[in-house]
Amino acid sequence: MIDVTDLTKGYGGTVAVDRLTFHVKPGRVTGFLGPNGAGKSTTMRVILGLDRPTAGTALIGGRRYGEMRHPLREVGALLDATAVQGGRTPLGHLGWIARSNRIGRERVAAVLELAGLAGAARTRIGRFSLGMKQRLGIAAALLGDPGVLMLDEPVNGLDPDGVRWIRGLLRGLAAEGRTVLLSSHLMSEMELTADHLVVIGRGRLIADTSLGELAARFPRGVLVRSPRTGELARLLAEAGAAVATGAEGGLTVSGLGAAEIGELAARHAIPVHEVTPRTASLEDIYLRLTDGATEHAAGRAER
């Protein structure tokens, strides 16, 4: 469990995080979203004790990161995968982290295997691609078998196989009851990986909600296909629905649910070929939620 309460972080005249409160619960993947400069990295840095809050608290399991005796056994984090010494090998790099946190050597081999890096364990990191560095960063985060994981843009640089791997890994870790906080700009990926979303803009909370609830807040009507479209459209309108003819030849119906539409068609013995409730994509929803919270919105600079 991560508890961010009334957190404020200022840098000189800039307020990066502004009275932000949210809780990241175990057993699910929480996506952390926001436009560039929204304050995501700052919030993660404060949670990890890398930055001191100006006001408020950021606690993990009720304690500050700095108070933990063996923090890597409680929290695994990946903030910047490129921040590793190129001269080291994964074996040396992870071995050093393991020793300084009293973690056994067998765990190093296990996470290298898990991250798909066992074959490159003795290769100099300087020769790694960004994707391999991401895998190494994830291996390091998992080293202490922590109950809490925080990953900033973990799919950055990964190929489709790698993206799928991390999706399965994070969902599996959450299913084991761990707390997983994940930031990403890839909305399609977030839609597949996260159960819950925390959205911030200009350092403030915009939404803290499940993916399902969010989609329900942005309905796009019900798509209905029938060989007797005209007749069905008339009956739906009489029943109080707003009916539009969709580009794909079907009807887009608002104001009535899928069950009501199906029952109405059945009462009049009108065959239907499809009744699909539609929601906006996460990308659409995200853009609508964060409209106005974008620090460097296109066009704004020209004004």
Ligand SMILES: Nc1ncnc2c1ncn2[C@@H]1O[C@H](COP(=O)(O)OP(=O)(O)OP(=O)(O)O)[C@@H](O)[C@H]1O
């Ligand atoms: N060390 C720092 N000194 C001064 N200002 C900073 C510092 N770190 C962050 N900021 C400012 O704080 C704000 C929030 O930045 P932050 O990096 O936390 O945003 P972010 O949501 O992680 O953005 P991105 O998606 O681009 O990574 C920005 O205006 C940024 O310029």
